[in-house]
Amino acid sequence: MSRSDRLLMLIDALRDGALHRAGDLAARLGVSQRTLYRDIDRLVAAGVPVTGTRGLGYRLSDAISLPPLTLTLAEVEALQLGIAIVSEATDDALKSAALGLADKIDAALPDRTVPQGAAWAPALSPFANSARGISHMPTLRAAIRARQKLRVVHTDAQGRVTTQTLRPLRLEHWGRIWTLTAWSDTQQGFVILRTDLIDTADALPELFVDEPGKTLADAPA
Missing domain, CATH: 2.30.30 (SH3 type barrels.)
Known part of the structure; x- marks a missing residue:
């Protein structure tokens, strides 16, 4: 089984909202607990709302919380690239949401943030394009x-x-x-x-x- 398929299976296992022990999840996926912990870390890094701690268990959270954030220049570039991609969509609702988000980000950014002419770099992710x-x-x-x-x-x-x-x-x-x-x-x-x-x-x-x-x-x- 590929890692991407395993990550999707892990999301499916967690999506019921219940608390799942790491040992039970590892057995369900047929991997070691060490691999399971690495997979949890990958999901969190990818933005999947997994909550919990080792020894207690993990679950998916329905809530979306955006506390004050400090972003690097590379993170701002990646965020703006994502907005640029969605803003080109033919779906009017998604395009409107992307443009609205862009306005909010522009209002919150300092005057000088990303150097002019900065080239977009591909972002590595556990998932495909x-x-x-x-x-x-x-x-x-x-x-x-x-x-x-x-x-x-x-x-x-x-x-x-x-x-x-x-x-x-x-x-x-x-x-x-x-x-x-x-x-x-x-x-x-x-x-x-x-x-x-x-x-x-x-x-x-x-x-x-x-x-x-x-x-x-x-x-x-």
């Missing part, structure tokens, strides 16, 4: 609202390519990673896909309605 996932957001969000089926081509972390017909149900954001929960007509079961690993997502001329066992309420917690 988040911009790639963002590019699919308008199609995914529109299909969820319209209850419209999608044809999705997806390449997993091992390079396996699948084409599925999906009933998109929910988008979730965990730090720098977005996931799509859907019912797969192809696999006849629920799937959770990382949006950054979706190659193409095309709306089909077919709507769907709730059917027993295929609704969001039936999906894994």
Whole structure:
């Protein structure tokens, strides 16, 4: 199992909001507790709201807290790059939110912060290119609202390519990673896909309605 897949499994294990002991999580993932602690640190570094301590346990927090922050020049550059990517989205709601956030950041920054002409550097992350996932957001969000089926081509972390017909149900954001929960007509079961690993997502001329066992309420917690 790749590290990225293991991190996603760890998020799934924690998403019920309960307190989970490190030993139980390590056994569930088939890794040592030392590896589990490193994975927890990676999730925290990636912005996933994991709370807890060694010896007591870990859980995912629903709350988003932004205490006063001190940012380095590189962190300000990375933040502004993310805003720039989202502001180019065709989804008006996301674009408006990005522009509003940019205004707030500009108002809070000192007069001289980032040198003029500074080049953007790629940011290393436990997950793949988040911009790639963002590019699919308008199609995914529109299909969820319209209850419209999608044809999705997806390449997993091992390079396996699948084409599925999906009933998109929910988008979730965990730090720098977005996931799509859907019912797969192809696999006849629920799937959770990382949006950054979706190659193409095309709306089909077919709507769907709730059917027993295929609704969001039936999906894994």
